[in-house]
Amino acid sequence: MSTLVKTFYMSGLFLLLLALSLLPGCGKSDSDSQDTASRKKQIAVIAKSTVNAYWKAVEQGAKKAADEADIQIIWTGPDAETNHTQQASMVDNMVNRGVDGIVLAPTNFEALVRPVESAAMRDVPIVIIDSPVNSDKPVSVVATDNASAGGEAARALIEAMGDKRPNGGKVIMLRFLEGSASTEQREKGFNDVINAAGSLSVVESAYIKGSGSTTDAADTADALLRRHIKDNELKVDGIFASNQPTAIGMLRKLDQFRQQGITINAPFVGFDAHDVLLKGIRDGKIAALVVQDPLNMGYLGVKTMIDQLDGKKVDAFVNTGATRVTAENVDKPEIKKITLED
Numbered sequence: 001m002s003t004l005v006k007t008f009y010m011s012g013l014f015l016l017l018l019a020l021s022l023l024p025g026c027g028k029s030d031s032d033s034q035d036t037a038s039r040k041k042q043i044a045v046i047a048k049s050t051v052n053a054y055w056k057a058v059e060q061g062a063k064k065a066a067d068e069a070d071i072q073i074i075w076t077g078p079d080a081e082t083n084h085t086q087q088a089s090m091v092d093n094m095v096n097r098g099v100d101g102i103v104l105a106p107t108n109f110e111a112l113v114r115p116v117e118s119a120a121m122r123d124v125p126i127v128i129i130d131s132p133v134n135s136d137k138p139v140s141v142v143a144t145d146n147a148s149a150g151g152e153a154a155r156a157l158i159e160a161m162g163d164k165r166p167n168g169g170k171v172i173m174l175r176f177l178e179g180s181a182s183t184e185q186r187e188k189g190f191n192d193v194i195n196a197a198g199s200l201s202v203v204e205s206a207y208i209k210g211s212g213s214t215t216d217a218a219d220t221a222d223a224l225l226r227r228h229i230k231d232n233e234l235k236v237d238g239i240f241a242s243n244q245p246t247a248i249g250m251l252r253k254l255d256q257f258r259q260q261g262i263t264i265n266a267p268f269v270g271f272d273a274h275d276v277l278l279k280g281i282r283d284g285k286i287a288a289l290v291v292q293d294p295l296n297m298g299y300l301g302v303k304t305m306i307d308q309l310d311g312k313k314v315d316a317f318v319n320t321g322a323t324r325v326t327a328e329n330v331d332k333p334e335i336k337k338i339t340l341e342d
Contacts, residue, residue: 040072043305044094045103045298046087047077048130049212053274054244054294055105057340058129061298062103069306074099080211082177084111091115095124100309103301104138105130109181125308129301131182139308142301142318144292146182149322150189150242153269153290156324157238158197160267160287164237165199171238172228173205174221174246177212183242186271190240203236204228208246217241217249225253233263244272247289251280273325273339281330289325293338296320 045062047055059075066073074094078086084107092115094102102119104126106112112133116126120137128138157171171194176183187205194200206224210216221241228236234257241247247270258264267287270277280286297320308314329335336342 040070041101041306041309042072042074042099043101043103043302043309044074044076044090044097044099045302046090046094046105047075048081048087048105048107049079050075050077052244054272054292057294058105058298058301061295061300062302063298064295065299065302065306069303071306073302077105078107080213081107081180082211084108088112088115091119095119095122099124101125101127101305103127103129103305104133106133106181107131108179109134109184110179125305127301127305127308127314129297131180132185133181140304140314140316140318142297142304143182143320144297144322145319146185147189147192149271149290149292150186150191151193152322152324153186153240153242153271153288154190154193154197156288156290156326157240157267157269158194158200160269161200161238164265166265167235167237169197169200169238170203170228170236171200171240172224172236173202174217174224174239174241174250175205175207176243176246178207180212187242190242200238208249212245214245214248214252217246218252219249221246221250221253225257229257229262232261234266236266239266239268241268241270244274244277247271247286248274248276251276251285254285278325278330278339278341281325281327284327287326291323291325291335291338293321293323295340 047058049055062073076090087107102124113135116133116135117137119126126138128141130143132141175187191202194202206220208217208220228234241250254264269288270286271290273291277289300318300320304314304318323338325335
């Protein structure tokens with residue numbers, strides 16, 4: 001066969017294959033578009049951790065929103081709230097997996113900037129829940145107004161103290177992990193209201209060490225409390241712990257010191273709901289809790305992402321709310337709904 005004949009033969013074969021590919025059902029593009037249309041939206045929800053009750057409530061809310069919209073969520077999170085590298089890798093992996101969007105609770109204000117901005121560069125929208133990240137790339141932040149909630153905790157403590165301030169208005173605070181933006185905002189809000197009261201001051205605060213567990217919190221609380229025990233009495237007028245692990249750890253240590261015969265008259269205000277803490281309210285060991293709504297946070301985080309994917313306008317900040325819980329209202333139905341006791 002001559003070169004000229006071969007050329008005409010190959011050209012004709014190419015044109016025939018091209019024509020066939022354009023017929024209905026013969027090309028890939030039609031089935032690909034059908035697959036895309038029929039595939040459920042996939043949203044990754046990456047928590048700070050997946051083990052404690054707070055994050056399990058966030059998961060419940062996220063799944064509720066997903067079920068209502070008939071979309072799929074992929075729930076995951078690092079093995080500890082201090083494992084920023086693991087969480088960053090999870091964000092990268094979800095982007096590479098091709099999810100439609102990511103709802104993220106950053107473990108650290110700075111450490112998650114790179115993966116968040118990398119996701120945005122690849123047109124994967126990010127909704128932040130619980131704690132902010134130092135970036136303007138997320139489409140929305142769905143969280144508690146933590147500065148305001150911290151101020152509410154301070155007001156609750158001031159009310160619980162009343163005029164009984166035999167130690168000059170000294171307050172101590174057990175803080176969560178350094179670099180956790182949500183609790184640092186909360187602690188600042190608490191500090192601001194205490195300082196504005198004039199006759200009160202936070203004389204000492206301490207970040208917990210380790211992974212952020214209740215055991216780590218109890219160990220730090222032990223050292224913090226011991227520094228203020230004199231003549232078998234705790235010489236402070238108020239105590240604050242800024243989240244669930246710190247509140248549980250502080251309550252545990254206060255109970256132990258009481259059992260050892262230490263006199264403790266200072267009211268204690270904690271943060272977040274947990275069976276142990278709610279029992280502390282009912283037993284008179286905790287003056288008040290300021291409680292977030294993690295179920296609502298998970299729900300609104302996913303709902304906001306769905307709205308974003310559907311082309312709807314979303315708010316830059318969605319406040320999921322915080323409520324003061326005391327012995328007077330702990331058993332009311334509207335409170336039990338927030339504390340997940342209903």
